[in-house]
Amino acid sequence: MNVFKLLSRSKAPQSSPAQKLPSSGAVENPQLFGQHEPAQSANTSHKRKRGGTEDSKSTSLDPNHSGLPTDLDFFAGASKPDEDGKSKKQRKQEKRQEKKLQEEGEVQENGADAVEEDPYDADECKRILRSHKLKVAVLEDFLVQEEEPPKEKKKSKKRKKDKVVKDKKKDVKKQLYPRPLTSFAQLRTRYGISRRLAENIQEQGYKLPTEVQLGALPLLLGKPGSKEQNGTIEDAKSSSGAEYGGDIDLLTVAPTGSGKTIAFLIPIIDALLAHNKDTDGKDGPRAIILAPTRELASQIVNEARKLAKGTAIKATLMRKGMQVVTRSGDELSPDALDASESEADDSDSDEQEPTKRKKTQRKQAELVKAAILVATPLALLNTLKRKDSTVAHLPTVRRLVLDEADVLLDPLFREQTLAIWNACSNPLLRVGLWSATMGSNIEPLTLDTLNTRWITLSPSLPRPPLLRLVVGLKDTAIPNISHQLTYAATEQGKLLGLRQLLHPTASSSDRDKPTLRPPFLVFTQTIPRAIALHSELLYDIPPEAGGSSRIAVLHADLSSSARDAIMTRFRQGEIWVLITTDLLARGVDFRGLNGVVNFDAPTSAAGYVHRVGRTGRAGREGGVAVTFYTNDDVPYIKVIAHVIRASERLRGVPEGEGSVKKWLLDALPDVSKRQREEVKRRGVASRRTVKDGEGKKGKGKMADRISTKSGYERRTENNRRGAREASKRREKEDMLVIESAGEDSAFEGFEE
Numbered sequence: 248m249n250v251f252k253l254l255s256r257s258k259a260p261q262s263s264p265a266q267k268l269p270s271s272g273a274v275e276n277p278q279l280f281g282q283h284e285p286a287q288s289a290n291t292s293h294k295r296k297r298g299g300t301e302d303s304k305s306t307s308l309d310p311n312h313s314g315l316p317t318d319l320d321f322f323a324g325a326s327k328p329d330e331d332g333k334s335k336k337q338r339k340q341e342k343r344q345e346k347k348l349q350e351e352g353e354v355q356e357n358g359a360d361a362v363e364e365d366p367y368d369a370d371e372c373k374r375i376l377r378s379h380k381l382k383v384a385v386l387e388d389f390l391v392q393e394e395e396p397p398k399e400k401k402k403s404k405k406r407k408k409d410k411v412v413k414d415k416k417k418d419v420k421k422q423l424y425p426r427p428l429t430s431f432a433q434l435r436t437r438y439g440i441s442r443r444l445a446e447n448i449q450e451q452g453y454k455l456p457t458e459v460q461l462g463a464l465p466l467l468l469g470k471p472g473s474k475e476q477n478g479t480i481e482d483a484k485s486s487s488g489a490e491y492g493g494d495i496d497l498l499t500v501a502p503t504g505s506g507k508t509i510a511f512l513i514p515i516i517d518a519l520l521a522h523n524k525d526t527d528g529k530d531g532p533r534a535i536i537l538a539p540t541r542e543l544a545s546q547i548v549n550e551a552r553k554l555a556k557g558t559a560i561k562a563t564l565m566r567k568g569m570q571v572v573t574r575s576g577d578e579l580s581p582d583a584l585d586a587s588e589s590e591a592d593d594s595d596s597d598e599q600e601p602t603k604r605k606k607t608q609r610k611q612a613e614l615v616k617a618a619i620l621v622a623t624p625l626a627l628l629n630t631l632k633r634k635d636s637t638v639a640h641l642p643t644v645r646r647l648v649l650d651e652a653d654v655l656l657d658p659l660f661r662e663q664t665l666a667i668w669n670a671c672s673n674p675l676l677r678v679g680l681w682s683a684t685m686g687s688n689i690e691p692l693t694l695d696t697l698n699t700r701w702i703t704l705s706p707s708l709p710r711p712p713l714l715r716l717v718v719g720l721k722d723t724a725i726p727n728i729s730h731q732l733t734y735a736a737t738e739q740g741k742l743l744g745l746r747q748l749l750h751p752t753a754s755s756s757d758r759d760k761p762t763l764r765p766p767f768l769v770f771t772q773t774i775p776r777a778i779a780l781h782s783e784l785l786y787d788i789p790p791e792a793g794g795s796s797r798i799a800v801l802h803a804d805l806s807s808s809a810r811d812a813i814m815t816r817f818r819q820g821e822i823w824v825l826i827t828t829d830l831l832a833r834g835v836d837f838r839g840l841n842g843v844v845n846f847d848a849p850t851s852a853a854g855y856v857h858r859v860g861r862t863g864r865a866g867r868e869g870g871v872a873v874t875f876y877t878n879d880d881v882p883y884i885k886v887i888a889h890v891i892r893a894s895e896r897l898r899g900v901p902e903g904e905g906s907v908k909k910w911l912l913d914a915l916p917d918v919s920k921r922q923r924e925e926v927k928r929r930g931v932a933s934r935r936t937v938k939d940g941e942g943k944k945g946k947g948k949m950a951d952r953i954s955t956k957s958g959y960e961r962r963t964e965n966n967r968r969g970a971r972e973a974s975k976r977r978e979k980e981d982m983l984v985i986e987s988a989g990e991d992s993a994f995e996g997f998e999e
């Protein structure tokens with residue numbers, strides 16, 4: 248068996264206790280926090296089941312059958328079980344219910360899973376949320392602001408309104424304590440999600456919800472009028488958020504690999520299924536998910552398809568040539584027209600016969616018919632742009648998700664993202680912003696956008712609140728991986744260091760340090776550096792082990808099909824070392840990835856959090872993150888050292904024992920915010936790709952160079968090569984002289 252097959256998303260085998268590596272497979276408990284909390288006596292999952300007994304459903308969706316040892320089954324019911332695992336109270340309740348059912352002679356409409364839950368204990372909710380490091384706050388409670396929109400107000404009243412808003416702001420960031428989702432079974436029992444959706448979730452084999460699912464799903468699934476059903480206590484200060492009935496805009500910050508994707512997909516699919524007419528996208532998509540890269544977008548499509556399997560809901564990846572709204576040809580921008588003529592639809596047409604497909608290609612290229620559309624901002628905006636540069640509206644879209652929201656609202660993508668957000672003209676649009684990191688500018692920008700949209704689109708409608716859910720410490724790397732910050736002095740030092748990782752020897756491997764095993768990712772600052780590093784390492788893997796086919800480079804200059812092929816080979820375990828740029832830094836999920844090497848140090852704290860978060864997914868232990876730094880990085884490495892320190896603290900590593908020592912933190916210089924911004928935007932100067940004509944005498948070439956050879960060796964080699972070439976040239980010239988002399992002597996013409 249090829250152990251590297253473990254990398255495959257779908258074929259990860261079970262872990263063995265001796266081998267704790269991400270590639271060893273899924274862990275029992277994907278949660279990052281709260282696992283060592285003692286199980287409390289307060290019960291949050293007492294149920295009176297209508298239609299069937301508790302044990303008629305011994306699946307992983309059953310909260311009382313999670314299959315975990317009691318010490319791990321953090322959310323196990325609190326009533327002391329008897330030999331059959333049930334308390335007397337539960338047995339009594341079940342008998343009562345069975346009898347009632349027999350009398351009624353039928354199962355309640357919602358199916359055998361419908362239950363009614365007891366009012367919950369608010370203190371217990373708070374305790375669970377705190378132990379899992381979940382914080383929910385109302386950023387701005389629009390629902391209570393039922394004043395006229397500011398636009399229509401007279402100047403004299405404006406001051407008064409400002410005061411009202413200010414007063415309200417005292418209440419801003421009010422904490423909420425939603426009732427946590429402690430088992431996937433509750434999705435059906437508490438929120439009545441569709442049976443098919445519940446089965447699809449169960450098929451994924453998830454045992455416990457991760458923290459972000461535990462907090463976000465109750466907020467997003469709460470049905471209007473579910474207040475009583477949820478047994479919410481009427482306490483303004485410790486509200487559960489159920490009063491919003493799921494009608495909210497949500498900004499979520501949760502660790503990398505913590506399962507944010509299904510946390511935003513489940514509510515979308517559930518809502519689409521709830522409204523039969525929304526399941527197809529005949530008149531246009533109902534939900535749009537934006538992601539910064541094509542790789543991430545296509546991964547989200549896969550997840551959505553798994554969750555929507557067997558339903559009428561289709562998810563599709565936005566490709567060049569697709570159209571999202573019906574428009575006549577002369578309305579299209581040249582970009583959109585070119586694209587629609589050159590390419591056809593995606594996998595929705597895969598099932599059709601080839602001839603039929605050919606005929607319908609043109610038609611399908613005209614309109615996407617999937618209810619869920621996943622796209623990169625540029626790809627979508629290109630198809631929406633009209634000839635006159637205006638953007639077509641998407642009135643059918645009711646849900647917009649910005650995955651990796653901080654980067655989508657970063658200057659690089661901001662304009663495109665906001666253009667799409669504003670193109671979603673439905674006043675009932677609800678937005679979700681998700682990421683593992685969120686800069687401080689994102690909240691005001693989001694509030695601003697929501698405000699402007701409300702004023703222009705629906706001033707008469709009540710507005711939903713904007714809630715913020717934070718899991719763990721904001722902007723911190725996950726605690727379940729080990730970090731190594733390695734000083735390599737020079738570029739050559741980094742290459743030697745990387746080779747030592749590839750070929751560890753007894754002398755090179757530090758016993759205290761966990762070894763990095765393939766498969767792993769190697770990040771560089773620029774595309775030319777990734778290509779150069781790939782050429783340098785190409786023959787480092789012996790032919791017996793697969794040779795150069797085991798190492799590959801992936802970057803944005805490759806064609807889409809080449810990128811897809813490399814991704815597939817890496818997932819299948821054929822490629823062991825993948826060299827890449829920040830293209831793969833965010834969102835991409837290689838479940839069994841054992842490590843990450845920052846060959847070029849990331850240029851921001853967020854960059855570090857996302858890159859290293861490609862390993863240690865869903866609570867897997869044993870991932871390793873190695874970061875090399877040279878003299879050129881010294882001014883900027885402190886922020887990364889701080890992130891590592893914070894993550895080790897979260898893990899419980901005592902002060903002084905972590906990989907970043909205090910003396911190092913004290914020794915590293917601080918740089919100004921401006922310098923930090925500059926390096927974040929453009930990278931470390933010595934590694935930038937210098938364009939033609941830029942920089943001094945060939946500096947551009949130097950910047951991209953990656954090699955083990957020192958400058959001295961290079962110069963000596965160049966001199967030798969120059970001397971050899973000069974000598975060859977001289978020999979050639981001598982030969983020419985002799986030959987021409989011979990020719991001259993042989994010429995006997997022109998003489999009179």
Ligand SMILES: Nc1ncnc2c1ncn2[C@@H]1O[C@H](COP(=O)(O)OP(=O)(O)OP(=O)(O)O)[C@@H](O)[C@H]1O
Binds near residue numbers: 503836
């Ligand atoms: N409840 C769960 N139990 C176990 N595994 C889960 C659970 N939920 C999601 N996963 C798995 O966790 C992995 C990471 O999920 P996902 O890609 O959604 O993370 P993410 O939070 O979006 O990460 P990132 O911030 O890097 O984008 C996936 O392989 C997914 O299948």
